[in-house]
Amino acid sequence: xxxxxxxxxxxxxxxxxxxxxxxxxxxxxxxxxxxxxxxxxxxxxxxxxxxxxxxxxxxxxxxxxxxxxxxxxxxxxxxxxxxxxxxxxxxxxxxxxxxxxxxxxxxxxxxxxxxxxxxxxxxxxxxxxxxxxxxxxxxxxxxxxxxxxxxxxxxxxxxxxxxxxxxxxxxxxxxxxxxxxxxxxxxxxxxxxxxxxxxxxxxxxxxxxxxxxxxxxxxxxxxxxxxxxxxxxxxxxxxxxxxxxxxxxxxxxxxxxxxxxxxxxxxxxxxxxxxxxxxxxxxxxxxxxxxxxxxxxxxxxxxxxxxxxxxxxxxxxxxxxxxxxxxxxxxxxxxxxxxxxxxxxx
Amino acid sequence: xxxxxxxxxxxxxxxxxxxxxxxxxxxxxxxxxxxxxxxxxxxxxxxxxxxxxxxxxxxxxxxxxxxxxxxxxxxxxxxxxxxxxxxxxxxxxxxxxxxxxxxxxxxxxxxxxxxxxxxxxxxxxxxxxxxxxxxxxxxxxxxxxxxxxxxxxxxxxxxxxxxxxxxxxxxxxxxxxxxxxxxxxxxxxxxxxxxxxxxxxxxxxxxxxxxxxxxxxxxxxxxxxxxxxxxxxxxxxxxxxxxxxxxxxxxxxxxxxxxxxxxxxxxxxxxxxxxxxxxxxxxxxxxxxxxxxxxxxxxxxxxxxxxxxxxxxxxxxxxxxxxxxxxxxxxxxxxxxxxxxxxxxx
DNA sequence: CTTCAGCACTCCGCCCGGAAGAGTGCTAAT
DNA sequence: ATTAGCACTCTTCCGGGCGGAGTGCTGAAG
Numbered sequence: 151x152x153x154x155x156x157x158x159x160x161x162x163x164x165x166x167x168x169x170x171x172x173x174x175x176x177x178x179x180x181x182x183x184x185x186x187x188x189x190x191x192x193x194x195x196x197x198x199x200x201x202x203x204x205x206x207x208x209x210x211x212x213x214x215x216x217x218x219x220x221x222x223x224x225x226x227x228x229x230x231x232x233x234x235x236x237x238x239x240x241x242x243x244x245x246x247x248x249x250x251x252x253x254x255x256x257x258x259x260x261x262x263x264x265x266x267x268x269x270x271x272x273x274x275x276x277x278x279x280x281x282x283x284x285x286x287x288x289x290x291x292x293x294x295x296x297x298x299x300x301x302x303x304x305x306x307x308x309x310x311x312x313x314x315x316x317x318x319x320x321x322x323x324x325x326x327x328x329x330x331x332x333x334x335x336x337x338x339x340x341x342x343x344x345x346x347x348x349x350x351x352x353x354x355x356x357x358x359x360x361x362x363x364x365x366x367x368x369x370x371x372x373x374x375x376x377x378x379x380x381x382x383x384x385x386x387x388x389x390x391x392x393x394x395x396x397x398x399x400x401x402x403x404x405x406x407x408x409x410x411x412x413x414x415x416x417x418x419x420x421x422x423x424x425x426x427x428x429x430x431x432x433x434x435x436x437x438x439x440x441x442x443x444x445x446x447x448x449x450x451x452x453x454x455x456x457x458x459x460x461x462x463x464x465x466x467x468x469x470x471x472x473x474x475x476x477x478x479x480x481x482x483x484x485x486x487x488x489x490x491x492x493x494x495x496x
Numbered sequence: 497x498x499x500x501x502x503x504x505x506x507x508x509x510x511x512x513x514x515x516x517x518x519x520x521x522x523x524x525x526x527x528x529x530x531x532x533x534x535x536x537x538x539x540x541x542x543x544x545x546x547x548x549x550x551x552x553x554x555x556x557x558x559x560x561x562x563x564x565x566x567x568x569x570x571x572x573x574x575x576x577x578x579x580x581x582x583x584x585x586x587x588x589x590x591x592x593x594x595x596x597x598x599x600x601x602x603x604x605x606x607x608x609x610x611x612x613x614x615x616x617x618x619x620x621x622x623x624x625x626x627x628x629x630x631x632x633x634x635x636x637x638x639x640x641x642x643x644x645x646x647x648x649x650x651x652x653x654x655x656x657x658x659x660x661x662x663x664x665x666x667x668x669x670x671x672x673x674x675x676x677x678x679x680x681x682x683x684x685x686x687x688x689x690x691x692x693x694x695x696x697x698x699x700x701x702x703x704x705x706x707x708x709x710x711x712x713x714x715x716x717x718x719x720x721x722x723x724x725x726x727x728x729x730x731x732x733x734x735x736x737x738x739x740x741x742x743x744x745x746x747x748x749x750x751x752x753x754x755x756x757x758x759x760x761x762x763x764x765x766x767x768x769x770x771x772x773x774x775x776x777x778x779x780x781x782x783x784x785x786x787x788x789x790x791x792x793x794x795x796x797x798x799x800x801x802x803x804x805x806x807x808x809x810x811x812x813x814x815x816x817x818x819x820x821x822x823x824x825x826x827x828x829x830x831x832x833x834x835x836x837x838x839x840x841x842x
Numbered sequence: 843c844t845t846c847a848g849c850a851c852t853c854c855g856c857c858c859g860g861a862a863g864a865g866t867g868c869t870a871a872t
Numbered sequence: 873a874t875t876a877g878c879a880c881t882c883t884t885c886c887g888g889g890c891g892g893a894g895t896g897c898t899g900a901a902g
Contacts, residue, residue, distance in 0.1 A: 179894050192846050197895070215853045215894050254645060254661040293634055293651060299600060301655050305639060309647050313657035315600040389735060390752030393745060406736030525865050540875050543866070561865050561882045 156206070161231070163187075163199050164208055168220045168228040172470045175396065177217030222435040222469075225447070229432045229473050236478045242270050246483060253490055255309055256460050260453075261385050263463055263483055268388020271476045273467030274409060277453075278419055279383045280461045284340050285310060290332050292325035292369065300325065302374035306341065308455075308491075316372040324365040331362060332375075345375055384412040395468050397445070404442035409466075414440065419462040423452045430481045432473065436466070445469050449476045451484040455491045463487070502552070507577070509533075509545050510554055514566045514574040518816045521742065523563030568781040568815075571793070575778045575819050582824045588616050592829060599836055601655055602806050606799075607731050609809050609829055614734025617822045619813030620755060623799075624765055625729045626807045630686050631656060636678050638671035638715065646671065648720035652687065654801075654837075662718040670711040677708060678721075691721055730758040741814050743791070750788035755812075760786065765808040769798045776827045780815065791815050795822045797830040801837045809833070 156164065163183065170178045170186070180193040180200060187196070200218055203209045208227065209218040220228070238246075249266045253259045260277040267275030285306040293301045300320055303313045320328075336344040352367050369375065386409050392402060408414060418440065422433050430451045436443035449471070450464025463483060465476050502510065509529065516524045516532070526539040526546060533542070546564055549555045554573065555564040566574070584592075595612045599605045606623040613621030632653040639647045646666055649659045666674075682690045698713050715721065732755050738748060754760060764786065768779050776797045782789035795817070796810025809829060811822050 177894090181894075193894090194846050194848095194896095195844085198845090201896080211895090213853060215851085215892095217894065252663075254641075288639055288647075289637060291635060291637060291649075291651065295600075295653075295655050299655070301634075301651065301657070303637075303649065303651060303657055305637065305647065305649060305659075307641075309641050309645070309661055311647070311649055311657065311659035313651075315655055317598070387756065390749050390756055393749035393752055399739060403736050403739035406739055410733065410736055523865090527865075538875050539865090540867095540877095541873085544874090547867080557866085559882060560867095561880085563865065 156203075156208075156227075160199055160203060163196060164203055164220075164224060165228055165231070167200075167203075167209060167218060168224055171220055172472065175470060177212055177219050179217035182217070220469075225434045225469055225473075229434070229477075232474055232477070236474050238478050238482055239475075242475075242479060243482075245269065246479070246486070250483075250486060250490065256491065257383060259487060259490065260383065260461055260463070263487075264385035264387040267463065267465050267479065267483070268391060270479045271388075271449075271465040271467055271471060272394075273391050273465060273471060274386060274388045275464075276387075276409075276415055276419065276450075276466055277385045277463045278416055278461050279385075280459065284342065284458050286338050286340055287332075287336050287344055289337070290329050290375070292320075292329050292374065294320065294322045294325055300369075300372075300374075302369065302372075304341075304375065307338070312376075314373065316369070316374055318368050318372050320365055320368060324361065327362055328365040328369055331366065341375070345370075348375070382416050384415055386410075386412075386415065401442070401444075405446075408440055408442045418448070419450060419464055422448060423450050423462045423464070425452055425454075425459045427452065430477045430484070432477065434469065447471060449473070449480055451480050453484055453487045455488055460487075460491070502549070502554075502573075506545055506549060509542060510549055510566075510570060511574055511577070513546075513549075513555060513564055514570055517565055518818065521816060523558055523565050525563035528563070566815075571780045571815055571819075575780070575823075578820055578823070582820050584824050584828055585821075588821075588825060589828075591615065592825070592832070596829075596832060596836065602837065603729060605833060605836065606729065606807055606809070609833075610731035610733040613809065613811050613825065613829070614737060616825045617734075617795075617811040617813055617817060618740075619737045619811060619817060620732060620734045621810075622733075622755075622761055622765065622796075622812055623731045623809045624762055624807050625731075626805065630688065630804050632684050632686055633678075633682050633690055635683070636675050636721070638666075638675050638720065640666065640668045640671055646715075646718075646720075648715065648718075650687075650721065653684070658722075660719065662715070662720055664714050664718050666711055666714060670707065673708055674711040674715055677712065687721070691716075694721070728762050730761055732756075732758075732761065747788070747790075751792075754786055754788045764794070765796060765810055768794060769796050769808045769810070771798055771800075771805045773798065776823045776830070778819065778823065782812070793817060795819070795826055797826050799830055799833045801834055806833075806837070 166183055166187065167178050170182060180196040183196050184191055184193045200209060204211070204218065208221055208224040210221055211218055246266055249262045250259065253262065256279045260279040264275035264277040285308045287304070288307045289305040291303040295301050295315065298317055298319055300316045300318045301313065302316055303311065305311050336347070339347070348366065348370055352363060352370065355363060389406055389409055392405055395402070397405065421439065423431055430449065433448040436446045436448055445468060446466055447469055448464055448466055450462055452459050453461040453463050463480060465471070465480060467476065512529055512533065513524050516528060526542040529542050530537055530539045546555060550557070550564065554567055554570040556567055557564055592612055595608045596605065599608065602625045606625040610621035610623040633650070634653045635651040637649040641647050641661065644663055644665055646662045646664045647659065648662055649657065651657050682693070685693070694712065694716055698709060698716065701709060735752055735755055738751055741748070743751065767785065769777055776795065779794040782792045782794055789812070791814055792812055793815050794810055794812055796808055798805050799807040799809050809826060811817070811826060813822065
């Protein structure tokens with residue numbers, strides 16, 4: 151956001167408006183600002199500046215004789231110029247450590263994190279755990295349940311266990327052979343590489359009569375070897391906090407409903423928290439993607455271990471959220487994620 | 497509920513009041529009833545009966561000149577005398593089958609069920625999957641992740657996979673020996689029996705210097721062999737439907753908050769849906785257990801496979817819920833659960 | 843040229859009183 | 873036993889008036 155039509159004084163007043171509005175929720179008038187402004191400008195002068203800011207699209211009035219409220223542009227500007235260096239309050243830091251101490255697996259981390267985030271932000275904590283397809287294969291195990299059903303378990307070296315039941319009819323012997331073949335040949339390969347190589351061998355060897363290859367073919371087609379797949383688990387916590395927001399009943403309901411559509415949340419987070427983006431991202435104006443999310447913002451970060459993305463963590467809250475606090479918390483937890491989960495790997 | 501102080505006419509009028517109130521939500525007056533009553537009683541006569549019912553504690557008035565609304569006792573009475581035989585509407589039956597077709601594992605069944613129940617009842621669907629400790633052991637697998645961490649995977653014959661990371665320091669060799677020992681000795685045992693027997697052997701043999709027994713001791717103490725444990729997964733769906741209820745903002749928030757406290761829900765369901773109880777259970781007056789649940793009822797049933805309880809399914813909705821429909825749906829799904837999951841076992 | 847006091851104006855939110863409506867309980871008649 | 877009639881109660885809705893908050897503009901002062 152380069153040269154805005156905002157001079158120094160304008161900047162100061164704009165942030166003042168944003169901050170007072172965030173804390174009170176009422177449209178802010180010139181009188182209020184004049185009182186809190188250290189330079190002691192008179193209401194009249196402030197009115198002039200505010201009129202300019204309104205023209206520039208940073209403020210708006212609910213009606214003629216009310217104070218001003220910030221527009222989306224104002225929030226963006228405000229967040230832009232927040233100093234990136236803030237410290238977590240001690241109680242929050244303690245809370246985070248209490249909840250996340252000793253966590254070793256991604257699912258559990260994400261579950262607790264969504265909760266902690268909702269507590270800290272007083273709004274909704276959303277986390278997504280994405281099965282990493284870059285993790286190395288540790289062990290597969292197949293077992294025949296009934297005539298028609300086979301249980302497949304894949305364990306990756308990072309400790310992720312993924313199981314699914316497939317509709318296949320293979321004998322226990324065939325399954326054991328297949329498992330041994332895969333374990334012996336592919337231990338330590340990344341899931342991606344393994345899948346690719348198996349596909350290649352199947353395609354190439356075309357030995358339809360080979361019993362082993364046939365079993366593997368069936369297992370592969372049935373999805374037994376997908377470590378990631380639709381294994382995107384979504385955790386949403388703190389929806390009750392929304393009931394305290396000033397949205398009307400109908401909007402509240404739509405909001406809650408949207409939060410229940412896990413798939414939409416995944417793509418929302420996916421769309422904004424791309425892997426390249428290292429730091430915390432703040433998205434203001436969520437209604438472009440999800441109309442029901444008018445007046446709500448997303449504050450999130452990708453969760454990565456090393457340089458592999460294993461999920462996302464975010465807070466979804468009203469525009470009137472405490473940006474500084476929430477951003478600090480999100481980024482803190484994102485770093486903690488990397489740290490805690492790195493321990494688990496070799 | 498034996499001889500109530502209610503004669504035949506009283507019964508008829510009481511159910512009429514309950515039904516009208518359920519469908520309109522407004523206090524019902526004598527005039528309204530007189531119009532819908534087939535025997536064409538006059539409002540004045542109805543008023544007499546209603547006065548009696550009020551004295552008996554089945555009806556109450558929000559204020560002097562309003563109609564009557566049913567008390568908890570009235571709902572209980574109403575549910576009591578509902579004919580148990582109703583059919584699912586075709587669309588609902590289709591919806592259930594669409595969602596649950598081909599499901600093979602308990603977790604997935606419960607997840608979808610909570611959703612379906614919320615759709616059918618237009619309120620909150622709650623399901624709990626309880627790891628059955630009666631299921632037979634199929635396979636265990638241990639793997640060393642780091643110096644301090646060991647991954648334990650337990651697969652039961654019913655297709656349940658349970659994994660956890662333990663803080664133990666055992667070598668890969670020790671782990672493999674332990675796994676082989678358990679797999680060879682205990683395959684097919686129930687988890688309960690296996691745990692008991694292992695505890696016995698550990699206690700008895702006291703051969704502290706036996707390397708194998710020592711590993712197993714550590715794994716056992718670390719909880720590697722608990723298939724159930726706190727593995728109670730709770731699914732809550734349809735909270736957004738609550739926003740449409742007439743509760744005020746604060747009550748709504750408390751309600752949502754309660755629904756987020758999974759542990760409370762588990763004990764709530766646990767308390768009311770005992771195993772012996774075969775059929776659908778309707779609990780009116782939930783506020784005795786959970787104050788925030790005033791004006792809400794629970795309609796639920798245990799989910800069992802054969803005679804083993806594997807969880808609970810329930811609807812939590814306002815007292816003004818469609819009891820007949822919801823009860824039918826819950827019981828239908830409970831039966832479906834048994835049927836679908838029986839296929840999976842041997 | 844900037845700042846600011848003063849002023850007229852606008853618009854919302856609140857309170858109040860009155861009227862309409864719904865429902866009751868009681869009494870007296872059938 | 874049932875019911876028409878009636879007086880009474882209580883809520884809800886509506887319109888008007890008033891106070892408050894805030895604005896934009898103008899003209900004076902630094």
